[in-house]
Amino acid sequence: xxxxxxxxxxxxxxxxxxxxxxxxxxxxxxxxxxxxxxxxxxxxxxxxxxxxxxxxxxxxxxxxxxxxxxxxxxxxxxxxxxxxxxxxxxxxxxxxxxxxxxxxxxxxxxxxxxxxxxxxxxxxxxxxxxxxxxxxxxxxxxxxxxxxxxxxxxxxxxxxxxxxxxxxxxxxxxxxxxxxxxxxxxxxxxxxxxxxxxxxxxxxxxxxxxxxxxxxxxxxxxxxxxxxxxxxxxxxxxxxxxxxxxxxxxxxxxxxxxxxxxxxxxxxxxxxxxxxxxxxxxxxxxxxxxxxxxxxxxxxxxxxxxxxxxxxxxxxxxxxxxxxxxxxxxxxxxxxxxxxxxxxxxxxxxxxxxxxxxxxxxxxxxxxxxxxxxxxxxxxxxxxxxxxxxxxxxxxxxxxxxxxxxxxxxxxxxxxxxxxxxxxxxxxxxxxxxxxxxxxxxxxxxxxxxxxxxxxxxxxxxxxxxxxxxxxxxxxxxxxxxxxxxxxxxxxxxxxxxxxxxxxxxxxxxxxxxxxxxxxxxxxxxxxxxxxxxxxxxxxxxxxxxxxxxxxxxxxxxxxxxxxxxxxxxxxxxxxxxxxxxxxxxxxxxxxxxxxxxxxxxxxxxxxxxxxxxxxxxxxxxxxxx
Numbered sequence: 001x002x003x004x005x006x007x008x009x010x011x012x013x014x015x016x017x018x019x020x021x022x023x024x025x026x027x028x029x030x031x032x033x034x035x036x037x038x039x040x041x042x043x044x045x046x047x048x049x050x051x052x053x054x055x056x057x058x059x060x061x062x063x064x065x066x067x068x069x070x071x072x073x074x075x076x077x078x079x080x081x082x083x084x085x086x087x088x089x090x091x092x093x094x095x096x097x098x099x100x101x102x103x104x105x106x107x108x109x110x111x112x113x114x115x116x117x118x119x120x121x122x123x124x125x126x127x128x129x130x131x132x133x134x135x136x137x138x139x140x141x142x143x144x145x146x147x148x149x150x151x152x153x154x155x156x157x158x159x160x161x162x163x164x165x166x167x168x169x170x171x172x173x174x175x176x177x178x179x180x181x182x183x184x185x186x187x188x189x190x191x192x193x194x195x196x197x198x199x200x201x202x203x204x205x206x207x208x209x210x211x212x213x214x215x216x217x218x219x220x221x222x223x224x225x226x227x228x229x230x231x232x233x234x235x236x237x238x239x240x241x242x243x244x245x246x247x248x249x250x251x252x253x254x255x256x257x258x259x260x261x262x263x264x265x266x267x268x269x270x271x272x273x274x275x276x277x278x279x280x281x282x283x284x285x286x287x288x289x290x291x292x293x294x295x296x297x298x299x300x301x302x303x304x305x306x307x308x309x310x311x312x313x314x315x316x317x318x319x320x321x322x323x324x325x326x327x328x329x330x331x332x333x334x335x336x337x338x339x340x341x342x343x344x345x346x347x348x349x350x351x352x353x354x355x356x357x358x359x360x361x362x363x364x365x366x367x368x369x370x371x372x373x374x375x376x377x378x379x380x381x382x383x384x385x386x387x388x389x390x391x392x393x394x395x396x397x398x399x400x401x402x403x404x405x406x407x408x409x410x411x412x413x414x415x416x417x418x419x420x421x422x423x424x425x426x427x428x429x430x431x432x433x434x435x436x437x438x439x440x441x442x443x444x445x446x447x448x449x450x451x452x453x454x455x456x457x458x459x460x461x462x463x464x465x466x467x468x469x470x471x472x473x474x475x476x477x478x479x480x481x482x483x484x485x486x487x488x489x490x491x492x493x494x495x496x497x498x499x500x501x502x503x504x505x506x507x508x509x510x511x512x513x514x515x516x517x518x519x520x521x522x523x524x525x526x527x528x529x530x531x532x533x534x535x536x537x538x539x540x541x542x543x544x545x546x547x548x549x550x551x552x553x554x555x556x557x558x559x560x561x562x563x564x565x566x567x568x569x570x571x572x573x574x575x576x577x578x579x580x581x582x583x584x585x586x587x588x589x590x591x592x593x594x595x596x597x598x599x600x601x602x603x604x605x606x607x608x609x610x611x612x613x614x615x616x617x618x619x620x621x622x623x624x625x626x
Contacts, residue, residue: 082287
């Protein structure tokens with residue numbers, strides 16, 4: 001059994017940890033996180049922006065160190081509790097696992113909830129790229145808990161961007177500082193991904209004395225953190241249709257609906273006729289309640305119109321896109337924690353002689369070739385995901401802060417292009433990586449004695465949240481490919497091809513640059529074929545191929561970022577002792593880059609072969625044959 005670090009900083013036995021709190025398996029090495037932040041990315045550019053001039057690289061290093069302490073001492077020990085204790089529903093009220101209250105207190109008191117939020121409203125004002133790295137750590141330590149602060153901050157940011165000065169004063173700071181929680185309320189029992197069919201309605205409330213206040217009536221389902229006892233109030237952002245508005249998404253408005261009404265002076269008033277009807281019994285994230293919320297059963301639910309009428313869906317997309325990026329961060333965090341667990345196990349578990357010497361003694365399983373293959377899947381996969389997420393959040397900072405308008409626009413378009421891939425590919429790929437983690441551990445990986453079976457259950461929801469992965473693929477094909485007349489996508493492909501051309505004879509990576517070039521070609525061919533399918537009456541091939549295209553593009557981008565890392569690692573290795581800690585890290589990075597390019601990138605060619613078949617058997621088969 002792994003050793004467990006207690007809150008005192010002492011190592012305590014597993015048996016003692018079980019008695020005091022769930023076993024803490026969080027054991028992250030921050031070396032690759034700091035490589036991305038301090039060696040891959042150009043932090044000097046970020047630190048030159050007005051918003052971040054009070055920070056330094058040393059500050060960011062200390063912030064990561066402190067975040068790791070919170071994960072090891074607070075969030076990690078509560079992860080197993082959250083899974084086993086779960087949430088309790090009784091008569092409309094939801095109680096969260098007891099240990100989550102301590103987590104919330106620590107996170108709120110130390111400013112972690114609003115780490116990257118506006119200091120004007122109580123946030124810490126960290127760059128998004130630092131917040132993203134910290135978010136990976138928090139999600140890897142306790143994904144279920146992280147749903148609470150994530151939603152609170154997302155809500156607050158939407159009100160900060162679109163609310164009146166009064167709205168901002170009433171709600172935002174209390175959400176950024178953890179006094180109040182938040183939710184996003186889109187899904188209904190009869191309207192899931194097709195949000196335009198929602199039935200929740202809003203009618204003007206003449207008794208309110210404010211034209212922005214409406215009566216809200218309807219039911220929302222699958223609302224993450226829809227009710228809980230962590231905070232004194234929960235602010236729901238609710239999509240509803242004002243009576244008389246057009247059908248479909250164009251007729252939807254967005255409303256601020258507190259669980260408890262908020263008086264003009266910020267104090268709490270009476271309950272706002274918001275009732276939790278039940279919580280779902282789920283495969284994973286048991287510490288995070290998924291609720292059915294009934295608004296206005298007694299005709300007393302009031303909501304404040306956020307922005308203009310019939311602009312709700314456009315506004316909600318801001319929060320949804322943030323949440324989609326968050327899904328990628330969550331997938332990375334859990335997959336990285338799975339890797340942390342199994343690489344330690346593989347070094348300790350002794351079983352079987354080597355394949356090449358069957359007469360020798362048994363060896364730690366990390367010396368077996370197939371275990372090495374699976375460990376490298378985990379190592380290369382998580383490092384490639386981290387490299388892309390670092391780039392994505394870096395570009396968010398550029399898009400909001402760079403003084404040059406063209407630079408801001410280009411960065412913003414890149415963020416839009418990367419978001420569906422980070423959400424969809426990372427959530428599916430992360431699940432595959434956790435599957436490998438279970439396999440490395442064998443029978444015990446399938447048992448709750450070790451953490452990876454929980455990781456598998458927790459991570460699966462990420463591919464469903466915020467629009468299924470097929471929806472992300474359609475977004476990539478239908479919206480993102482055509483941005484700026486297709487130039488955003490084309491520029492990416494050209495940039496990658498130019499990069500491969502510059503290094504095609506590289507002494508260490510020549511094979512890998514050739515593979516990347518072929519992958520970029522195949523990915524570009526997907527886009528070209530999609531254009532012809534409409535003209536040739538083959539439109540149904542697009543939804544049949546969209547997920548394949550997204551996966552190919554994602555793996556091509558990941559290989560591009562990994563090869564950039566490989567060049568950096570080789571340069572840095574020349575300046576350190578090969579057998580030093582940095583030497584081992586850089587040597588490991590070089591081999592990991594090769595593994596990703598030679599073992600994961602070839603998947604692109606298989607999918608491209610599928611595309612070339614133009615197979616329609618999945619839609620040609622009679623429905624009765626299923």
